[in-house]
Amino acid sequence: xxxxxxxxxxxRLMVIGMGIVYAFLLLLVGVLRLxxxxxxxxxxxxxxxxxxxQPQSPSAAPDDLIAVIAAAVARxxxxx
Numbered sequence: 001x002x003x004x005x006x007x008x009x010x011x012r013l014m015v016i017g018m019g020i021v022y023a024f025l026l027l028l029v030g031v032l033r034l035x036x037x038x039x040x041x042x043x044x045x046x047x048x049x050x051x052x053x054q055p056q057s058p059s060a061a062p063d064d065l066i067a068v069i070a071a072a073v074a075r076x077x078x079x080x
Contacts (some may be wrong), residue, residue: 001009
């Protein structure tokens with residue numbers, strides 16, 4: 001084979017390979033869209049949760065949490 005025939009054959013192979021990859025990606029996008037549509041149809045609708053508890057202020061920390069944090073800091077300072 002001469003160089004021009006080899007170049008043409010390599011270009012043909014490249015186009016075929018790129019076409020196969022493009023077709024696979026299109027198939028993948030189609031399958032993902034189909035799955036998304038099916039999941040949205042079959043999934044039950046979410047009901048909003050009722051807020052029954054009063055939110056606490058961020059500054060109010062339980063005593064247990066403060067004790068645990070203090071113990072962790074003390075242990076860290078002992079070892080480092």
